[in-house]
Each structure stands twice: as C-alpha cells, then as structure tokens.
Amino acid sequence: MSRVLEIRDVWKRFRIPHERRTTILDHLASAASVLGGTTRYQYEEFWALKELNLALDQNQSLGIIGPNGSGKSTLLKLVANIMRPDKGEVLTHGMLVPVLELGIGFHRDLTVKENAIVYGVLMGIARSEMRKRIDPILEFSGLARFEDALLKNLSSGMQVRLAFSIAVETDADIFLIDEALAVGDEAFKAKCLERFREFKRQNKSIVLVSHDMDLVNAFCENSLYLKNGETRAYGPSNEITRQYVEASKRSEDASL
Amino acid sequence: MKNNHISHNLDVIFVLAQKDFKLRYRNSVLGFLWSLLNPLAYMILLTVVFSLLLRVNVPNFAAWVLIGLLIWRFFSLGTSQGLFSIVNNPSLVTKVYLPRYLIVLSNNLANLFSALLEFIIFIPLLTYLGVTPTVFFFFLPVIIALEFLLVFGLSLSLAPLNVKYRDFFQLWEVALQLGFFLSPVAYDSQLIPSRFRFAYSLNPVTGLIESARGIFLFQRLPSTFDLALVSVVVVILLGVGVLVFSSLENRLAEEI
Numbered sequence: 001m002s003r004v005l006e007i008r009d010v011w012k013r014f015r016i017p018h019e020r021r022t023t024i025l026d027h028l029a030s031a032a033s034v035l036g037g038t039t040r041y042q043y044e045e046f047w048a049l050k051e052l053n054l055a056l057d058q059n060q061s062l063g064i065i066g067p068n069g070s071g072k073s074t075l076l077k078l079v080a081n082i083m084r085p086d087k088g089e090v091l092t093h094g095m096l097v098p099v100l101e102l103g104i105g106f107h108r109d110l111t112v113k114e115n116a117i118v119y120g121v122l123m124g125i126a127r128s129e130m131r132k133r134i135d136p137i138l139e140f141s142g143l144a145r146f147e148d149a150l151l152k153n154l155s156s157g158m159q160v161r162l163a164f165s166i167a168v169e170t171d172a173d174i175f176l177i178d179e180a181l182a183v184g185d186e187a188f189k190a191k192c193l194e195r196f197r198e199f200k201r202q203n204k205s206i207v208l209v210s211h212d213m214d215l216v217n218a219f220c221e222n223s224l225y226l227k228n229g230e231t232r233a234y235g236p237s238n239e240i241t242r243q244y245v246e247a248s249k250r251s252e253d254a255s256l
Numbered sequence: 257m258k259n260n261h262i263s264h265n266l267d268v269i270f271v272l273a274q275k276d277f278k279l280r281y282r283n284s285v286l287g288f289l290w291s292l293l294n295p296l297a298y299m300i301l302l303t304v305v306f307s308l309l310l311r312v313n314v315p316n317f318a319a320w321v322l323i324g325l326l327i328w329r330f331f332s333l334g335t336s337q338g339l340f341s342i343v344n345n346p347s348l349v350t351k352v353y354l355p356r357y358l359i360v361l362s363n364n365l366a367n368l369f370s371a372l373l374e375f376i377i378f379i380p381l382l383t384y385l386g387v388t389p390t391v392f393f394f395f396l397p398v399i400i401a402l403e404f405l406l407v408f409g410l411s412l413s414l415a416p417l418n419v420k421y422r423d424f425f426q427l428w429e430v431a432l433q434l435g436f437f438l439s440p441v442a443y444d445s446q447l448i449p450s451r452f453r454f455a456y457s458l459n460p461v462t463g464l465i466e467s468a469r470g471i472f473l474f475q476r477l478p479s480t481f482d483l484a485l486v487s488v489v490v491v492i493l494l495g496v497g498v499l500v501f502s503s504l505e506n507r508l509a510e511e512i
Contacts, residue, residue: 014510022421022422023421023422023423024421024423024424024427025423027421077350077509080352080353081353082349082350082351082352082353082509083509083510084506098351098352098353100350100351100352101347101351104347104348104351104352105272105275105345105347105348107275107279109279109282110275110278110279110282114275114278117271118271118272118275121264121267121268121270121271122268122271122348122352122354123352124264126263126264126267127267127270127271
C-alpha cells in the first residue's frame with residue numbers, strides 16, 4: 001500500500017499585527033515610532049497548527065472536522081503547497097488537485113468554453129487534453145448549449161456546476177476538498193456524490209474539510225478533529241464525528 | 257515528471273496570457289483599435305506642439321516620435337499592468353498552487369503580444385510618413401525582446417511589492433511620469449548636456465528608443481555600446497527581480 005500524504009510534526013504560525021499596516025506610509029510611520037522608542041513593533045503570534053502528524057495511504061480518505069478557526073483550511077493549504085509550514089514537513093506523492101474554491105480564475109467576460117479551458121489547465125489538465133474533453137465536460141455540467149454564452153449570463157449555481165464538472169475530470173490521486181459541495185441544488189449534489197463514490201472505487205484519496213458529519217462518515221474511513229490548531233482526536237470517522245458533535249453540544253450548553 | 261511540470265507550466269502561461277489579452281479588448285466595441293488610438297493621438301499632439309509650434313529641428317518628426325511612443329508604451333503599460341498582476345488575481349495565489357512567477361510572466365507576455373501587434377500595424381503608417389522599409393526592420397524583435405526582459409525583471413519586483421504595500425502603484429505611477437521625461441520620447445537626447453549623458457543613458461528605455469529609431473529611420477544597427485549597456489541594466493534588474501520575488505513569494509498567500 002503506498003503513501004500519498006505524510007505530515008510530520010507540522011507547525012504553522014500567523015502574525016497578526018496589532019495595527020494593520022498595508023501602505024508604505026503605515027510602515028514608515030510605525031518604523032519611525034519603533035525607532036523613536038515610543039512603541040514597539042507589535043504583533044500577535046498565533047499558531048494556526050501545532051505539532052501535527054498524519055499519514056494517508058492510497059485509496060483512503062480523510063475527514064477534517066472542528067469548529068471555525070481551528071486550522072482546517074490552513075491544513076489543506078499546507079498540503080496543497082499554497083502555504084509553507086514554519087516547522088516540519090508535508091510530503092505528497094501523486095497528483096494532487098485542490099478544490100478549495102470552485103471557479104478559480106473564472107472571468108465574467110469570457111465565454112463558458114473559454115473559462116472552462118483556463119480553469120481546466122489551472123487544475124492540472126493539459127491544454128491539448130482539455131480541448132478533447134471539453135464536450136463531455138459541458139455535457140456533464142448540463143451547460144452544453146451555453147458554451148458560447150458569457151459567464152456573467154449564467155447563474156451562480158450554474159457557474160459552480162461548470163467548475164465542479166471540470167475539477168472532477170482531473171486525473172488526481174488526491175482531491176483536497178473544502179466545503180465545495182455546500183453549493184448547488186439537490187440534484188447536482190447527488191451527481192457529485194456519485195462521482196465521489198466512483199473515485200473511491202478507482203482508489204483515489206479524498207481529503208475533505210466539512211461541517212457535514214454525514215458526508216464525512218459516508219466518505220472518509222478516518223477523521224481528524226482539530227481544535228485551536230491542535231489534534232484533539234484522530235481515528236475512525238464514526239467515533240470522531242460523535243466526539244465532535246458531543247463536544248459542540250457541551251460548549252453550547254456551557255454558553256447558555 | 258519534471259518534463260510534465262514544464263509542459264504544464266507552459267500551458268498555464270499560455271491560457272493566462274491568452275485570457276489577459278482577450279479581456280483587454282473584449283469589453284469595447286472598437287477593441288484593439290483603441291490601443292492604436294492612444295499612440296496616434298499622442299503622435300499628432302506631440303507633432304503639433306514640438307514640430308509645428310516649437311519648431312524642433314528633427315526631420316520626419318511624426319514617425320520619429322511615434323517610434324519613441326510605441327517603445328515607451330510597451331514599457332509603461334507592461335510594468336504598470338505587471339504590477340497589478342498578482343493583486344488582481346488573489347485566488348490564483350490562495351486557492352491553487354502555481355509557481356507564482358507564472359502569473360507575472362503571462363501578464364507580461366500578453367503585453368508583449370499587444371506591443372508587437374501595434375508595431376506591425378503601424379509599419380504601413382511609418383512608410384506612409386516616409387520611412388523606407390529595409391532589412392534593418394528585422395532587428396526590431398531583438399529590441400522588443402530586450403524590452404520584454406526589462407519589463408519582466410521590473411514586474412518581478414513590482415508585483416509582490418504591491419501586495420505587501422498596497423500603495424506601491426502610486427509610487428510607480430510617479431516614477432513612470434518622471435521616466436517619460438527622462439527618456440527621449442518627445443525630444444532628442446542630443447539636448448542632454450554631455451556631462452549628464454552617461455547617467456542619462458543608464459535609463460534602459462533610452463537605449464531601446466534610440467536603437468529602434470536607428471533601424472527604422474537611419475538604416476543603422478544599434479550600436480554595440482548601447483546594446484551592451486541596456487543588456488547590463490536589464491540583467492541587473494532581472495537579478496534584483498528574482499531576489500525580491502523569491503524573498504516575498506512564500507508569504508504572498510498570507511498577505512494578499
């Protein structure tokens with residue numbers, strides 16, 4: 001059984017400046033006050049992820065759950081190489097496709113077909129391949145008759161369908177999915193779920209960040225429960241999601 | 257795998273450059289014609305002011321100034337759009353992993369393509385204005401290629417700096433305004449007193465404009481000295497660009 005993902009002792013820190021300095025003037029002003037000794041350069045260090053270890057084999061899928069701000073999306077971004085860890089290492093093997101947002105690079109003034117090709121290439125499909133697959137993709141999305149329409153004339157649900165139909169066409173070994181399924185109507189959702197079952201049959205791995213416990217239980221053998229950037233629990237999904245739901249209930253009760 | 261990466265990067269560059277290029281001309285009825293109107297209007301204006309009113313003694317002033325304008329235009333549009341290439345595409349940085357320099361490079365390539373088209377389209381006008389087509393015209397690609405490297409080198413510094421300092425573009429706008437008058441677009445560089453001549457010619461746009469005028473108007477190849485000087489400055493700016501870019505690249509996803 002081959003490893004597709006390995007995370008070794010990963011730490012990720014964010015710096016949150018006390019006053020947000022985004023202009024040159026802001027930087028100069030704060031540098032002057034630091035040099036003048038009136039204030040110190042102030043920011044809060046915040047560990048978004050601490051001491052994280054994880055391994056995932058081919059054909060296994062992993063659910064990542066936890067309250068907002070617990071580091072779930074940060075973890076996906078580290079795996080996708082969008083951010084680098086401050087300590088530790090993230091190793092991936094095989095082709096990885098991040099579906100952190102549907103429709104990256106979409107532009108309202110380009111046609112459906114033009115957007116589809118740009119997006120497909122950004123998601124890792126070769127341009128020559130994309131030209132061949134464009135028709136089946138548009139067929140799957142149900143948008144074939146709009147191929148020459150400008151994207152801005154499509155509803156947002158249709159745009160998401162287009163993007164999703166392309167993302168699932170990639171030859172990924174690992175899909176990283178961040179709540180991407182939360183959009184779209186019921187019929188399309190069912191179609192997506194069917195595609196994911198097919199991926200499982202094809203031995204592909206899915207790393208899924210979600211607040212939908214049923215979805216996590218249905219697709220992921222194991223789950224990781226994060227809280228404040230730390231691993232709260234890791235194990236079989238049924239067990240872990242139950243712990244999370246109970247913990248959420250308790251904290252709700254406590255706040256009442 | 258390595259090979260695969262290169263061909264995928266080329267695909268990404270192609271689709272992003274094509275997208276930038278299409279969008280530039282899609283939103284207007286006149287499309288590409290607009291981009292010709294601007295240099296034409298400036299050519300007429302500068303010819304009226306300098307040649308007719310101030311009686312500047314440059315033979316064939318209209319053609320002479322048009323060549324300067326086209327070279328300047330590629331420089332100023334290329335760098336000012338390169339500067340926004342990352343800020344205007346946050347999802348390409350935060351939601352998917354691409355080598356980030358591809359975003360800058362593809363934007364620069366779209367501008368290169370526009371600049372080449374503008375030159376090609378204006379060649380009939382230049383001949384109408386009395387420029388004789390000669391084999392020296394074939395040297396233009398060398399000049400444009402050098403200018404492209406100049407634009408790319410500067411954009412590599414400007415684009416990530418504009419992410420870190422959101423008002424950086426205002427500085428660059430001022431620099432471009434100064435640059436217009438520090439380059440021999442509308443006046444002859446012979447007017448510069450000889451003791452300032454060397455400092456003046458460190459501006460790489462100067463060498464590019466004079467070389468282009470040489471091949472179009474005076475049937476002469478660019479001087480080795482001019483080309484060498486421009487090349488040295490271009491290489492230095494590329495080196496600085498690579499350093500600035502690689503030191504800011506890793507934090508782009510957090511700061512954008």
